Amino acid sequence: MSVFEKLQSIMAATLEVPANAISESSAMDAIEEWDSLGHVHIMVALEQAFDLYMDVDDFAKLDSVPAILQYLESESVS
Amino acid sequence: MKISDAQFDKLLDVQSAQEIKIFLAQRKMVPSLPQANTLRQHIGDLQNNLKKIRLGVVHTYTSELLDPWLLFSAALNELDLDIYHAPYGVTLQAAEANSGLVNHSPDVTLLLLTKEDLHPAFQRPPAGIKLADRQEIDNQFQHTVHGLVAALRDKLTGQLIVTILPSPASPGLGMYDDMAESSETLWWSQTKACLAKRFRTDFRGVGLLDFDQLVMQIGRDSFFDSRLWYSSTFPFTSEGALAVSNAVTSTAASLHLTKAKVIALDADNTLWGGVIGEDGINGIALGKEYPGRAFVDFQKRLLSLQQRGFLLVLCSKNNPDDLNEVLVDHPHQVLKNEHFAAQRVNWLPKPDNLISLAEELNLGLDSFIFVDDSDHECSAVRHSLKEVLVVQVPSRPAEIPGCLDAVARLEITALTTEDLEKTAMYSQERQRKSQLEALTEAGSSIDDYLLSLNMKMTVGLNDLSHLSRLSQLTQKTNQFNLTTRRYSEQDLAEKIGDENTFVYHFSLEDNFGDSGIVGLAIIEGDSGKRAQLDTFLMSCRVIGRQAEQAFLHTILKDLQEKGVEALSAEYIPTRKNVLVQSFLPDNGFNITVDGSGDLSLAGSPIHTDNDFPITIEGPLSQ
Numbered sequence: 136m137s138v139f140e141k142l143q144s145i146m147a148a149t150l151e152v153p154a155n156a157i158s159e160s161s162a163m164d165a166i167e168e169w170d171s172l173g174h175v176h177i178m179v180a181l182e183q184a185f186d187l188y189m190d191v192d193d194f195a196k197l198d199s200v201p202a203i204l205q206y207l208e209s210e211s212v213s
Numbered sequence: 214m215k216i217s218d219a220q221f222d223k224l225l226d227v228q229s230a231q232e233i234k235i236f237l238a239q240r241k242m243v244p245s246l247p248q249a250n251t252l253r254q255h256i257g258d259l260q261n262n263l264k265k266i267r268l269g270v271v272h273t274y275t276s277e278l279l280d281p282w283l284l285f286s287a288a289l290n291e292l293d294l295d296i297y298h299a300p301y302g303v304t305l306q307a308a309e310a311n312s313g314l315v316n317h318s319p320d321v322t323l324l325l326l327t328k329e330d331l332h333p334a335f336q337r338p339p340a341g342i343k344l345a346d347r348q349e350i351d352n353q354f355q356h357t358v359h360g361l362v363a364a365l366r367d368k369l370t371g372q373l374i375v376t377i378l379p380s381p382a383s384p385g386l387g388m389y390d391d392m393a394e395s396s397e398t399l400w401w402s403q404t405k406a407c408l409a410k411r412f413r414t415d416f417r418g419v420g421l422l423d424f425d426q427l428v429m430q431i432g433r434d435s436f437f438d439s440r441l442w443y444s445s446t447f448p449f450t451s452e453g454a455l456a457v458s459n460a461v462t463s464t465a466a467s468l469h470l471t472k473a474k475v476i477a478l479d480a481d482n483t484l485w486g487g488v489i490g491e492d493g494i495n496g497i498a499l500g501k502e503y504p505g506r507a508f509v510d511f512q513k514r515l516l517s518l519q520q521r522g523f524l525l526v527l528c529s530k531n532n533p534d535d536l537n538e539v540l541v542d543h544p545h546q547v548l549k550n551e552h553f554a555a556q557r558v559n560w561l562p563k564p565d566n567l568i569s570l571a572e573e574l575n576l577g578l579d580s581f582i583f584v585d586d587s588d589h590e591c592s593a594v595r596h597s598l599k600e601v602l603v604v605q606v607p608s609r610p611a612e613i614p615g616c617l618d619a620v621a622r623l624e625i626t627a628l629t630t631e632d633l634e635k636t637a638m639y640s641q642e643r644q645r646k647s648q649l650e651a652l653t654e655a656g657s658s659i660d661d662y663l664l665s666l667n668m669k670m671t672v673g674l675n676d677l678s679h680l681s682r683l684s685q686l687t688q689k690t691n692q693f694n695l696t697t698r699r700y701s702e703q704d705l706a707e708k709i710g711d712e713n714t715f716v717y718h719f720s721l722e723d724n725f726g727d728s729g730i731v732g733l734a735i736i737e738g739d740s741g742k743r744a745q746l747d748t749f750l751m752s753c754r755v756i757g758r759q760a761e762q763a764f765l766h767t768i769l770k771d772l773q774e775k776g777v778e779a780l781s782a783e784y785i786p787t788r789k790n791v792l793v794q795s796f797l798p799d800n801g802f803n804i805t806v807d808g809s810g811d812l813s814l815a816g817s818p819i820h821t822d823n824d825f826p827i828t829i830e831g832p833l834s835q
Contacts, residue, residue, distance in 0.1 A: 148247030151254075172277050175445055176246055183215070183245035183451065191440040 138207055141184070142200065149173070149180040162199035174198070185212045216242050230256045230263075231602055231620070234289035238619030239607050243452050249285040256288040263293035266465050269319030270298045271307050271365070273330040274378070275447040276323075279454055286458035290466035290621045303330055308364035320371040321465045324361070327378045331357050339397045340385035351404055359411060366416050370703060372468055373419045374461060375412070377405075378448060379428055381437040401425075417680065417702040420464065427456040466621035468701075471579050472689055473602070473622035475554075476518060477567060479585035480529035480536055483606050483613075484512060484548065489535045500545040504610035511614045512547035518617070521625055522632025524554040524574065524639065528566050528583070533558045554639040563590050564597040574639065575753035577691055577789060582620065631682055631729040638754060641725040648725075663758060663826035666723040670760060672767045672831030673718050673730075675709045682730045683718055686750060691789040693761070694750040695782065695796060713738040714747075715772075717832060719764050721755050731755045732764050736772065736780070744772060746782035749796075756792075763825040765800055766818070771832050773814045783809040 139159055147154040150168040163169045169177070178194050181187060181203070187210060197203045216224065220242070227233045233256065237244070244252060257263070268283070270276045276298050287294040297317040299307040303326060307314045314322070328335040332354040334342060342350065358375070365373060384390035384397040391398065405423060412419045428436045436453035449457060481488045485508045486498025498505040519525050525548065529536065536558050540550050550556075555573050557566035563585070571578045579600035585591055586606040595603050607616055617623060625632075645666065652662045673679070684702040691697065700708070708714045715736040721728045731752040738744040751761050772780065782797055784790075801819050802810030822829055 145247045148250050151250055175278055175441065175447070176281065179441075179451055180246045184247065189440075191444045194444065 138212060139200075139204060142181075142203060142207070145180050145184045146177060146200075149176050157200065159200055159204070164198075177203075181207075185210070187212075214240065214242050216244055216248055221248055224252065225255055228259060230260055230289050230291050234621075235604055235616075235619050237289075239612055239616055243455060244285075246281060246451060249455075250281055253281075253285045253288040257293075260291065263288065263291055264469055265295065266292045266321060266469060267295045267317055267319045267371075268297070268461075268465070269314045269317050269322040269369070269371075270296065270325065271303065271314065271322065272298065272301065272325040273303050273327050274325060275301075275445055276325050278441070278445065278447045279449070279458060282451070282454040282458040283461065286455060286462045287465070289459075290462045291470060292462060292465055294462070294465075303361055305361070305364050308361075308368045310368065312368075315368050318371075319369060320469065321461070322365060322369055322371060322373050323461055324365075324373065324375045325378070326358070326376065328354075328380075331377075338385045339400065340395060344395055347400060351407070354404065355407060355411065358408060359415070362412070362416065362419055366419060366703075370701070371418070372464065372701070373416075374422050374464055375408075375419065376422045376424055376457075379425050381433070381439065381442065381448065383433070417706050422460055422464070424457070427453070427460060431456055463621040463624050467624040470622055471577075473523065473582050473620070474576055474580035474689070475524045475526055475570070475574065475582065476515065476617075476623075477526050477528040477570065477581055477583045477601075478515070479587070479590065479606070480527060480531055480539075480558075482586040483529075483584060484508060485539070485546075486610060489539055490531060494538055494543055497539070497543075498610075499539075499543060505545065507610040507613050509545055509547060511616075514614055514617065516547055516552060518623060519552055519636060520633065521623075522635055523623065524576075524635060525552055526570050526574070527553050527556040527558055528563055528570065528585075529558050530560050530563075531558050551640065552636060554636050562593065564594055567594065567598060567601060575692070575756065582617075582622070584617070631685075634729065638726065638728060642754065644725050645723075660826065666725070666758070666826070668721060668723045668758060668760075668827040670763055670767075670827045670829045670831075671720050671722070672764065672829065672833070673720075674771070674832040674834040675716050676718065676834070677706065677709055679718060679730055680705055680709075683716065683733055686718075686730070686733045686752065687748065690750045690752060691787070692753050692792050693756060694748075694787075694790050695746070695793055696748055696785045697787050697790060698748050700748075708735060713740050715744075715768075715775075717764070717768050717771075719760070719767075719831075721758070721760055721827075728752075728755055732760065734764065734768055736768070736777075738775075738777065742776065742778040744777045744780050746780055749782070759825050759827065761796070762800065762820070763827045763829055766820045766822075766825070767829055767832060769812075769814060770818055773818065778813065778815050780812045780814060781809055782812070 143154050143157045146157045150173050152168050156166060163174060178189060182189055185207060197206055224233060224236060227236055280296055283296060284294055297313060299314045306312060332350060334350045362373060362375060386393050390396050409421045412421055431452055435450060437448055438450040441447045478484060486504050487496060489497055499508050515525060539546055555570055557570055567578060567581060567583065578598055581601045582604060583594050583601050584604045584606060591603045591605045594601055604616060604620065606613055649662050680702045684700055684705050687698065687700045705716065709716050717734045718730050719732045720730045731754055733748060733750050735748040736744050737747045782802055784794060784797055786794065797810035798804055802812045804810050
């Protein structure tokens with residue numbers, strides 16, 4: 136499973152949307168469930184699924200799938 | 214512990230919400246947020262019987278982030294939550310007549326409060342507050358909480374759960390706090406005890422849920438997330454959020470689900486390690502060493518459940534003599550014959566034994582929890598008795614003592630005298646049975662038997678002092694219950710307060726003992742000459758002793774004296790109350806076309822006190 140596929144399934148389960156609602160270019164403002172509460176939930180889910188301890192200052196920057204993928208890469212998640 | 218993908222797949226094979234809950238708890242597993250959501254949907258697909266509960270949340274910190282955990286934990290307890298969050302803050306607006314909260318009409322309202330928001334003094338380090346000033350601060354603090362709770366209690370009918378967020382930091386004095394005269398921890402525990410006492414005495418249906426207990430369970434660092442607190446004013450980690458949610462939904466479940474009443478226990482590898490028939494009394498593991506000490510602890514927990522009001526029964530495949538030898542002679546055996554309300558020690562299939570236990574105790578199988586180590590026995594019971602909750606005893610002895618901790622139906626919200634004496638009452642019932650058998654053998658009639666008991670009934674009216682028990686009777690009585698209306702303590706307090714409503718109860722005493730309060734009737738009048746029998750119920754414990762007729766007779770006589778001339782009543786059939794389907798016609802009610810019953814009280818009474826083998830006293834009103 137690629138990192139994107141794993142992220143897709145985590146985000147879909149967290150936001151309770153179908154997996155195909157999350158694409159490699161999705162951004163926060165384009166998905167209704169990805170509101171400010173949903174965003175905190177996604178951050179918590181990322182930590183749990185990828186074993187991370189994130190800096191709260193990064194939360195605001197990770198507002199799109201590309202930004203999250205880039206972050207995961209920088210954290211050497213594979 | 215995290216749940217690996219492989220473990221998660223295994224979890225998705227478990228076929229009921231309650232067993233998923235026990236599976237997670239026994240392995241100390243904490244799901245991730247996506248796993249929790251997935252499991253919740255899985256439970257929704259498995260079971261369409263989730264009970265809908267409306268939850269209201271009053272909060273002084275972000276509470277919406279709790280939602281996925283509340284919904285997940287509710288699903289584990291077979292509840293489907295509809296959550297409403299009041300606007301942020303503790304203003305009394307939430308308690309106003311048309312507020313969103315009041316309109317939501319919550320079954321359970323959760324108050325998430327912080328000390329800082331309740332009293333400005335707590336915005337500074339408490340260690341700096343002079344001892345002399347504390348009493349005054351405490352009074353003001355209690356006054357504020359009390360006022361808030363009173364305002365909500367006035368407008369909301371459901372249970373209120375009050376929580377106060379503990380400090381995320383250790384005490385200002387550090388490790389010395391416990392020794393210090395100005396100890397923060399001591400102060401806080403005194404404040405909590407005081408609050409709990411006022412909730413208990415001043416309100417109905419208000420409970421303090423102590424978050425400190427949860428912090429103790431999982432640890433301060435696992436409970437609080439400082440990042441989410443500073444960035445989103447949400448104090449909890451996922452583990453903390455789940456612990457809070459479990460505590461809240463367990464309370465809701467204990468109020469709204471069928472109460473468990475009976476814990477049916479296997480013996481070998483459940484109460485002790487090993488098999489008594491093979492290992493002998495000296496060979497089983499039960500004592501001061503590992504693994505026997507784990508079994509001793511498990512027995513102590515079971516005894517404490519018995520003291521909380523649950524009945525313990527034995528359901529084991531053993532030679533009765535072998536098993537009895539352990540109960541009587543083993544030096545480390547905690548549970549003795551007197552702690553078991555009934556026993557089935559034989560080689561019959563366990564489902565058959567459970568059915569006969571339910572008959573002996575006069576209780577439904579859905580109030581049974583079956584505890585056994587064997588895969589085979591657990592699946593046999595699961596398969597043939599779907600209403601019984603099966604708890605499989607873990608194979609690792611160290612995990613056994615805590616194996617019932619996650620069963621929400623074992624939580625209680627009140628403790629009554631009847632709970633504490635229940636097992637003794639069942640043993641008295643066995644003695645009555647043997648007396649009946651002896652008399653029947655000697656050729657006496659059932660009337661002789663009833664007279665020989667020397668029964669005395671005490672009828673009470675509008676008595677607030679027994680509210681917990683009266684509410685409990687409406688919650689627990691399924692068989693001898695004409696209308697099966699469930700009432701909270703709060704509901705009953707209102708009825709008792711209403712001058713046109715009469716709430717009668719009775720207790721029954723005889724040669725073998727006192728049954729405690731076992732019957733309840735609620736009459737709704739309209740200040741005119743007509744009245745309605747809203748509720749008429751009796752605990753199955755006293756069935757077959759003509760107590761129901763004597764109780765009804767006493768009520769009718771009293772209503773006549775109050776000027777009531779006609780009483781109407783109805784029978785609302787359920788799956789369980791077929792026992793009383795002809796109660797109304799049998800007792801002189803004319804059944805009308807719509808199925809309800811009418812009784813005229815204008816003439817002279819149908820019965821006199823002497824018609825019953827019971828001496829009647831009352832009704833005594835407060």
